[in-house]
Amino acid sequence: MRTTFTNFLALGALPLMALGQSMVSTTPENKKVILEEFTGITCVYCPQGHQIANQIMNNNPGNAYVINIHQGGFAVPSGNQPDFRTAFGDAIVNQSYSGSGFGYPSATVNRHVFPGMQMSAAGTTAMGRGNWVAASNQILQQSSYVNLAAEASVSVSSRTVTVNVEAFYTANSPVSTNRLNVALLQNNTKGPQSGGNQGNNYNHMHRLVHLLTGQWGEEITTTTQGTLVERTYTFDVPAKFRNVFADISELEVVVFMTETQQEVISGNQTMVDVIPSEYQNDLAVVEIKEIKPTCMSDFDAKATIMNVGNNDITSATITYKVNGGEAQTINWTGDLALLEYEEVNLPISGLTLQDVNTLEVSVSTDENNDNNTKELTFNKAVESSTSLTLVLNTDQYANEVSWNIKNSAGTTVANGNGYGNNQQYTIPITLDELDCYTFTILDSYGDGGRTVTLKDSNDVTIYHTTGNYGSGESTNFSASVLGVADASSLASVNVYPNPSTGIVNIDLKAAKNNIEVFDMTGRKVKAEASVSAGKHAMDLSGLGKGTFVVKISDGTNTISKKVIIK
Numbered sequence: 090m091r092t093t094f095t096n097f098l099a100l101g102a103l104p105l106m107a108l109g110q111s112m113v114s115t116t117p118e119n120k121k122v123i124l125e126e127f128t129g130i131t132c133v134y135c136p137q138g139h140q141i142a143n144q145i146m147n148n149n150p151g152n153a154y155v156i157n158i159h160q161g162g163f164a165v166p167s168g169n170q171p172d173f174r175t176a177f178g179d180a181i182v183n184q185s186y187s188g189s190g191f192g193y194p195s196a197t198v199n200r201h202v203f204p205g206m207q208m209s210a211a212g213t214t215a216m217g218r219g220n221w222v223a224a225s226n227q228i229l230q231q232s233s234y235v236n237l238a239a240e241a242s243v244s245v246s247s248r249t250v251t252v253n254v255e256a257f258y259t260a261n262s263p264v265s266t267n268r269l270n271v272a273l274l275q276n277n278t279k280g281p282q283s284g285g286n287q288g289n290n291y292n293h294m295h296r297l298v299h300l301l302t303g304q305w306g307e308e309i310t311t312t313t314q315g316t317l318v319e320r321t322y323t324f325d326v327p328a329k330f331r332n333v334f335a336d337i338s339e340l341e342v343v344v345f346m347t348e349t350q351q352e353v354i355s356g357n358q359t360m361v362d363v364i365p366s367e368y369q370n371d372l373a374v375v376e377i378k379e380i381k382p383t384c385m386s387d388f389d390a391k392a393t394i395m396n397v398g399n400n401d402i403t404s405a406t407i408t409y410k411v412n413g414g415e416a417q418t419i420n421w422t423g424d425l426a427l428l429e430y431e432e433v434n435l436p437i438s439g440l441t442l443q444d445v446n447t448l449e450v451s452v453s454t455d456e457n458n459d460n461n462t463k464e465l466t467f468n469k470a471v472e473s474s475t476s477l478t479l480v481l482n483t484d485q486y487a488n489e490v491s492w493n494i495k496n497s498a499g500t501t502v503a504n505g506n507g508y509g510n511n512q513q514y515t516i517p518i519t520l521d522e523l524d525c526y527t528f529t530i531l532d533s534y535g536d537g538g539r540t541v542t543l544k545d546s547n548d549v550t551i552y553h554t555t556g557n558y559g560s561g562e563s564t565n566f567s568a569s570v571l572g573v574a575d576a577s578s579l580a581s582v583n584v585y586p587n588p589s590t591g592i593v594n595i596d597l598k599a600a601k602n603n604i605e606v607f608d609m610t611g612r613k614v615k616a617e618a619s620v621s622a623g624k625h626a627m628d629l630s631g632l633g634k635g636t637f638v639v640k641i642s643d644g645t646n647t648i649s650k651k652v653i654i655k
Contacts, residue, residue, distance in 0.1 A: 111317065112238035113255035120233040122153035122225045123345045123356040126196040126295075127182055127215070129163025130170060136285035138194030138218045139294070145225045153225060154343050154358040155295045156272055158182070163193050165535030165560045171280045172331040173293065174559075177300050179536070184351065186215040198224040199353035214351075233355040234260035234314075235267070239344045241361040243337045245397050245428070246371065246457060248326045250337075250361060252301060254344050256309070256318040264348050268306030271322055273299040274341040278333065295341065298330045305350035328376035328393045328430065338363055338428060366427075371398030372405050372452050373460035375430065380467035384525040384567035385497065386442065390435040390465075392450045396425035397460070406453040409435050412446055442469040470525070470565040473545035476649050477518040482539040484556070485510050489533045492541075494518065497525040517607055517638045517649040520568045527565050528552050535560040546647055584639050588653040591630025597622050599643035607638045629654055 126142055128135045142155045160178030185197050186209040197214040198221060206220040207213050216224060236259060241252040252271055275298050282291030300306075301322045309318055326335050345356030378391040390409070396402045407419040423431055435450065446469070451462040483490055491506035503518050520526065528551060530541050539556040551566045583596045595604065600622055606615040606629065614632055629637065632654060640649045 111255055111257070112240060112253070113257045113317075114236050114238070115257050115259065116236075117259040118233055118236050118355070119152075120199065120228050120231045120355045121151075121237075121357060122149065122198060122228050123156065123200075123343065123353045124153065124196050124198050124221065124225065125156045125158055125181060125185075125200070126194055127160055127178075127185075128157050128194050129159055129161060130166065130173065130281045130291075131283045132163040132193045133284040134218070135163070135194045136282060136291070138196070138221075141218050141221050142196070143294075145222060149225070149229060152229060154356060156274060156297050156343055157293070157295045158297050161193065161536070162534045165533075171278075171333045173278075173280065173296055173333065174331065175297055175299065177297070177304055180304055182215075184214075186213040191215060192217065194218055196221055199228050200347065200351050201228065201353070203227065234258060234262055235312075235346050235354050237344050237346060237355060237357040239271075239342055239357055239359045241340075241342045241359050242364050243326065243340060243361050244364045245337070245366045246368065246373075246460065248337055248375065248397075250301075250324045250326055250340065250342075252322045252324075252342055252344075254318075254320045254322070256346055258312060258314050258316040258318075261314050262312035262348070262354075265310065265312060266349070267309045267312050267354070268347045268350060269302060269309050269318065269320060270306035270345050270347060271301040272297055272343045272345075273301060273324065274343060275330075275336060276339045276341055278336070278339070280333075298335065299324065306347060309346070328395065334430065336428070337361070366398050366457075368398045368456040369400045370402070370455045371396070371457045371460070372402050372425075372455055373397050373457075374450050374452055374463045375460075377448060377450055377463050377465040378432070380448070380465065381563070381565055382468040382470040383565050384442070384470040384472075384569070385565075386440045387438045390437055390448055390450075391432050392435060392463070393430055393432050394421070394425075394452060395430035396427055398456065399427060401426050407433060407435075407450065408452075409448065409450045411437060411440055411448050412443060444469050470567050471549060471551050472567045472569045473549050473551055474547055475520040475523065475568045476546040476647065477520065477551070478544055478546075479505075479514075479516040479518060480540075480542045480544075481505075481508065481514045481516060482541065482556075483508050483510060483512050483514075484538045486534065486538070487512065490538050491531045491533075493529050493531075494520075495527045495529075496522070502526070514612070515607075517640045519638065519649040519651050523568050525565060525567050527563055529561060529563040530554070530558055531561040532558065533560075582641055582648060582650070584650040584652055587651075588655045589629070591628060591654060593627050593629060593639070593652055595625045595627060595639070595641065597625055597641070601644065603642045603644075605640045605642075606632070607640065608632070608635065 146153045158178045159173035160182050164174050166172045195215045200214050203224045206216045208215045208217050237256045239254045243250045274295050276294050278293045279290050281289045285291050301324050340361035343358045346354045373395050375395045376393040402425045404422045408416050410416045446467050448465045487508040487510045493501050493504035495501050537556050537558040541554050543552040552564045602620045604617045608614050636653050638649050
């Protein structure tokens, strides 16, 4: 944690936009370089890319700027590694190339097409690191029809970033609509990197954390010579971006103008000045960590407290309560200097869950009570039966996909992987106990796949995705109801012996029954239709050893039973 920072604005200073005086130059200028570098944390050659990008900036001070975008498989965190990705990276990369041949590090220079330098198909903008210098030199020699300038500040007390931008058109734009983009970056974040020989202490610079103007920027519809565009943007910086501390003393802003969402005309950069607190003693609750839908009555919530006052803080009283219930108190002790923070555990026990729950966290009063309290709402998890069906659709990289279900003790009770490309699998799952469970879908590359749906025997949807689940998503659910099938004639169906050497007996109650047998990947391996009531022997010896699911339907209800063939 940092305890010092620079670029302060003095209290009582003049506004950023000095009385009627423009920041931006009205004299025609050449284009400035905006290099968007695609990088990661397990990228052996990315440090070489960073060196080349830094060389371009150092050789062209005030005329070249870098935005490092963590994206793709090399940016997917493993275990406790930080997640430096954003919601914007995939779309930027996807418009920069097509076809095969894309690698890391790569970059676009002003999102411009440089014939002969492309990393992949003709007409794309992504380039390997060997072409960045030559491409930048070309851009720097071209005239720009728009100049940009920006100033930015962030308040220690509120963590609100304010960015003032000016753009002046020295000539007419060839297109009627341009787009103004404001990128918020963070510098000096220590983290892992496979290359660079620094292990987990690699210094990540110019790291994109947010786009204040959205994915493709704000539309500017007056683009004629002599037009002055003035915009002010504000953004409340959270305590963390994807669980990585957002250090407001290390923020940087890059602004740029594009033609549509592609060609970058020019841009500029500014560091974010930090406005110190007006309070000597000011402890803030800056975040309550998200609580996913839960069925647990006992769990730990987490809140982050931060010192945003000028004096060190060594003790505080933290109070929290759920749904307006009895307040719990923690007497915290520690040593937080200015802008230092700590995540505090808040034990919750004996909670009677409502459909929607509210957690309120407060710290003891000080000189500024406006930031002492935060609230978080969280939902009760879906209730399901113990008989589930997972419908899994794979893409052309099915080997990347896996899934699992864990019980409240963290034990895996069902899982699957090793699927074929571009296939649909219908996988019956039977849970042995009424418990709280977590379903997780994973993609080892980090770009998701296709549609995945988990439902129970009552057609209750536990989880659904169209495929945009990145490296993985999890959801909690409660197997707390027996379901329609368990109340029918199927409730007493027995499959035995279990384990079996091959022949299993099934006691059927309904007049007609359909029986299907699936292996653990969801592939149907045997089926028998219109089986009459009574004891029915089924030969599974030809399936080999393993665990199988026997699915029995009486035309109205369905039940699944696990059986082991040894």
